Amino acid sequence: MAGFATRLHQQIQRKRTPALIGIDPRWDWLPSEIRQSAAAAGGSQSEIVARGFERFSCEILELAAEHVAVVKPQVAFFEQYGVPGLQALQTVMRKARQLGLLVIADAKRGDIGTTAEAYAAGWLAGEDPEAAAWPADALTINPYLGGDTLEPFASLARDRGAGLYVLVRTSNPGAAEFQDRLTEGTRMYSAVASAVVRVSEKYRRDEDSYGDVGAVVGATWPEQLQELRALMPRVPLLVPGYGSQGGTSADAAGAFAADGLGAVVNSSRGINFAWRRPGYQEQFGEGRWREAVAASIGEMIADLAENTAAGELRKRS
Amino acid sequence: MAGFATRLHQQIQRKRTPALIGIDPRWDWLPSEIRQSAAAAGGSQSEIVARGFERFSCEILELAAEHVAVVKPQVAFFEQYGVPGLQALQTVMRKARQLGLLVIADAKRGDIGTTAEAYAAGWLAGEDPEAAAWPADALTINPYLGGDTLEPFASLARDRGAGLYVLVRTSNPGAAEFQDRLTEGTRMYSAVASAVVRVSEKYRRDEDSYGDVGAVVGATWPEQLQELRALMPRVPLLVPGYGSQGGTSADAAGAFAADGLGAVVNSSRGINFAWRRPGYQEQFGEGRWREAVAASIGEMIADLAENTAAGELRKRS
Numbered sequence: 001m002a003g004f005a006t007r008l009h010q011q012i013q014r015k016r017t018p019a020l021i022g023i024d025p026r027w028d029w030l031p032s033e034i035r036q037s038a039a040a041a042g043g044s045q046s047e048i049v050a051r052g053f054e055r056f057s058c059e060i061l062e063l064a065a066e067h068v069a070v071v072k073p074q075v076a077f078f079e080q081y082g083v084p085g086l087q088a089l090q091t092v093m094r095k096a097r098q099l100g101l102l103v104i105a106d107a108k109r110g111d112i113g114t115t116a117e118a119y120a121a122g123w124l125a126g127e128d129p130e131a132a133a134w135p136a137d138a139l140t141i142n143p144y145l146g147g148d149t150l151e152p153f154a155s156l157a158r159d160r161g162a163g164l165y166v167l168v169r170t171s172n173p174g175a176a177e178f179q180d181r182l183t184e185g186t187r188m189y190s191a192v193a194s195a196v197v198r199v200s201e202k203y204r205r206d207e208d209s210y211g212d213v214g215a216v217v218g219a220t221w222p223e224q225l226q227e228l229r230a231l232m233p234r235v236p237l238l239v240p241g242y243g244s245q246g247g248t249s250a251d252a253a254g255a256f257a258a259d260g261l262g263a264v265v266n267s268s269r270g271i272n273f274a275w276r277r278p279g280y281q282e283q284f285g286e287g288r289w290r291e292a293v294a295a296s297i298g299e300m301i302a303d304l305a306e307n308t309a310a311g312e313l314r315k316r317s
Numbered sequence: 318m319a320g321f322a323t324r325l326h327q328q329i330q331r332k333r334t335p336a337l338i339g340i341d342p343r344w345d346w347l348p349s350e351i352r353q354s355a356a357a358a359g360g361s362q363s364e365i366v367a368r369g370f371e372r373f374s375c376e377i378l379e380l381a382a383e384h385v386a387v388v389k390p391q392v393a394f395f396e397q398y399g400v401p402g403l404q405a406l407q408t409v410m411r412k413a414r415q416l417g418l419l420v421i422a423d424a425k426r427g428d429i430g431t432t433a434e435a436y437a438a439g440w441l442a443g444e445d446p447e448a449a450a451w452p453a454d455a456l457t458i459n460p461y462l463g464g465d466t467l468e469p470f471a472s473l474a475r476d477r478g479a480g481l482y483v484l485v486r487t488s489n490p491g492a493a494e495f496q497d498r499l500t501e502g503t504r505m506y507s508a509v510a511s512a513v514v515r516v517s518e519k520y521r522r523d524e525d526s527y528g529d530v531g532a533v534v535g536a537t538w539p540e541q542l543q544e545l546r547a548l549m550p551r552v553p554l555l556v557p558g559y560g561s562q563g564g565t566s567a568d569a570a571g572a573f574a575a576d577g578l579g580a581v582v583n584s585s586r587g588i589n590f591a592w593r594r595p596g597y598q599e600q601f602g603e604g605r606w607r608e609a610v611a612a613s614i615g616e617m618i619a620d621l622a623e624n625t626a627a628g629e630l631r632k633r634s
Contacts, residue, residue, distance in 0.1 A: 170461075172429035
């Protein structure tokens with residue numbers, strides 16, 4: 001069985017980009033054609049929203065599949081709408097797998113002992129999409145409860161060829177409050193990074209150059225990103241905060257190894273709702289939203305290739 | 318609108334106990350009569366498990382409703398079984414509300430900005446069970462991302478008369494790894510507790526003696542529990558770790574104010590699967606599992622009344 005990081009890197013090399021497209025549907029921002037057709041089919045408000053989310057997300061997947069290796073549905077937006085919302089999420093995740101995309105479920109789960117096992121069993125499908133109710137290749141998880149609570153996730157991930165991204169240094173403005181506190185001579189995020197390295201190495205297959213336990217480190221904090229890349233050399237990184245949150249490709253550059261591997265850089269809003277962005281709004285408008293999405297994906301891929309080591313991926317045959 | 322803590326304390330005074338019953342179904346441990354009847358109705362494996370979980374959980378609710386104020390379904394166990402599992406969870410939560418029980422959804426969610434808003438909107442029903450897809454009175458949340466990420470939850474909680482329990486010092490063996498690190502002269506959990514106090518006070522209604530932003534502090538660490546009770550005098554506590562995890566009523570005693578209010582103490586496995594416990598196994602066995610559950614609830618209530626300030630609740634008319 002191939003580990004997650006190996007499968008991810010194979011796909012990144014094939015698509016020649018580390019761009020990760022977030023799937024973040026929000027009802028008020030959906031193109032009116034999607035909202036109208038979702039409403040026309042009737043049902044409860046949640047069913048209507050879920051139908052709109054499913055259609056919109058599947059269109060984004062179709063637009064992304066040719067160009068990128070991996071997508072990241074934000075579970076919260078679907079979960080907000082109850083059972084219909086989560087049914088839509090499941091359909092979207094299955095569709096992504098059918099299109100050959102790797103799926104990182106951004107659920108930020110975390111709990112202790114057998115409860116952690118239940119989350120792991122529910123989400124970490126890994127190589128076989130049928131292996132879990134929610135067919136994710138990888139899952140984001142929260143480390144606050146302690147390194148012992150990462151173990152049930154890491155253990156099942158190895159069994160299923162799945163991956164994890166542990167929140168280490170997040171992209172939000174208040175991330176520093178706890179994550180940057182000086183603790184026993186180091187920063188809290190460094191202590192978490194050490195636990196990630198410990199667990200990632202424990203479960204890494206000898207033949208794999210990267211472990212399947214990765215880390216989330218925001219592009220909005222480039223210094224910490226460089227420091228954490230050095231602290232976790234064999235840990236795959238998921239870098240949020242590019243685009244709408246203010247991070248640039250130059251900010252994200254520190255995440256990559258010299259060969260352009262080792263990290264994926266996420267953009268969600270800037271891609272999903274590209275036609276609302278200044279410039280794009282004038283050029284495309286809502287009527288041509290699909291073209292705006294496609295153009296924004298192309299722009300992101302070019303930006304990463306130009307300003308990070310991801311450009312190395314384009315130099316190979 | 319009454320805040321969560323006020324509604325909780327009213328119910329605790331009515332039932333005269335701070336016992337919180339966790340709803341933690343596990344397929345392999347269900348009474349065989351439940352498993353058999355769930356399987357007999359057919360469907361996929363997930364549908365069968367979900368049906369068993371729903372029946373079993375609703376029976377626990379019926380047995381608990383007369384005696385306790387509040388229950389805590391563990392979301393992971395339902396989520397593991399996909400859409401059917403989460404449908405069962407919704408049914409169980411609705412049933413609890415119909416029985417007059419307050420519901421704390423133990424989902425340990427946490428995310429940034431608008432994503433945190435989505436989780437809040439999806440879970441925090443508060444006073445009106447129809448206000449959210451998942452009709453929780455309160456939700457457990459994870460603080461690692463920073464105090465700013467607690468705000469969207471706290472803001473909506475106030476609007477809806479809902480509550481929060483922020484993970485501060487958890488009950489698992491590895492909790493100390495990050496939570497007890499010395500940070501800038503204090504422990505990490507104290508820094509988190511300070512943020513909880515800050516957010517709890519910011520949103521507390523003047524007329525309420527407790528805020529609606531509470532904290533999770535494990536009974537398995539009685540010293541930290543006493544310290545944290547003192548640091549957060551107006552913050553309602555949720556105390557896990559009693560019973561199967563090894564915490565005793567004496568360990569939990571530090572969570573209470575002198576009047577027996579201010580905390581709920583949780584037991585899950587020890588109640589749900591009481592007939593598997595030594596002593597109970599001989600006395601009841603699987604055939605009389607309902608009686609074992611009822612007896613274990615009575616035993617817990619008596620134990621808390623005898624060994625904590627919760628005994629004060631029994632002295633009032």
